Amino acid sequence: MNSMIVKGGDGGRIEVGRNRTIEVVNVQGGQVCDFFAFNADNVREHLSPGHTRSVLRKVYLEVGDRLCSVLRNPMLELVEDTTGVNDFCVPQCDPQRYVQDFGVSGHRNCRDNLAEAMAPYEIPYEYLPEPFNFFQSSPIGSDGRLGQNGSPAKPGDKVRLRALMDVIVAVSACPQDLAPTNNYELTDLELIVRDS
Template identity: 45%
Template sequence: MINEKNLITEILVPGGHGRSFEVQKGQYLQIIDVEGQQVADFYAFNSQNHQERLSPPHTRTSLRSLTIKVGDLLRSSLRNPMFEVIEDTAQSHDLLIAACDEQRYLVDYGVSDHRSCVANFEEVLQPYGISRDMFPEPFNIFQSTLIEPDGTLVQQTSPTKAGEYILMKAQMDVIGAVSACPMDLNLIGGSKISDIMVRIYDQ
């Protein structure tokens, strides 16, 4: 589906840090787990209206599903299609768990001054004038959450292998951001925090 000749941007997101980027309507966004077992929290905003955000709740409602698959449309907070899932070799993503923030590490683990996805997003979205009070719920790419029959959520280690990816086609011009989640106090990211690669392709 993608042609390497059409690659226009490649951004390495260092483990534990975040990066932002722009994707135009019709372009393809590929998010790659470089070494495997690394969760990549993902936000996206309509370039023309930052109040319109990629929304897991609206996507779940539209799909009537807790998971996504090839062909699905990911919806915004205004229920418009933002991305279509084109390829997905990882097939493990979470649409339920909040992004980690300073309080997650302090309240749940007693650790202060830990890097977090929310602080990463704040850092990389600040140039666009997008502040913390505008942040949506995240798409947690490569994250694995088991839902038990009684409703219990079990956060598991990401099953993603090195080089696995999700490829999405933008349905509008967006500002995107990825955080290579710095969570190292539970097992969601395996034994170490590692890098995520973002690639953007022309159609």
């Protein structure tokens, strides 16, 4: 077993071998996890929310769903989800989001957290992929509009995924504290990699 704590507002990276599982635990609750994964043999192949929407033909995840890459290869399978509320339509927060929408420059953000976590792999900043936002409530209304609610995750809630190839996982414990996303409080995530 391998595990690490990602402090609220920070990012982290962990390797997950094929057939192993990774748990993302919402330690104190109410925290969104921006989740990214890369093929360990070719980091240009990454998890793709857009291609997964196309393959699954839906916008909400269920246990048993396979999350696929930009090349439509299945990368991870969702095997447990105790909250049942996730998003894979909305991109990560970034510097421009805080400047344009909140008038704040220099705010920590998920895009920079991802860039820092993946720095050794020298992925161009503009090419960093979009996330799966675990524990994020962005419901799509009947009018097609995207809602923005606080995460309903309870303390100890988790998602668990099985790796279908060797992957490098990067996460951001989303630093958004100016919108309801994380209930205005940034809290910790724990990543736990197990053999099965």
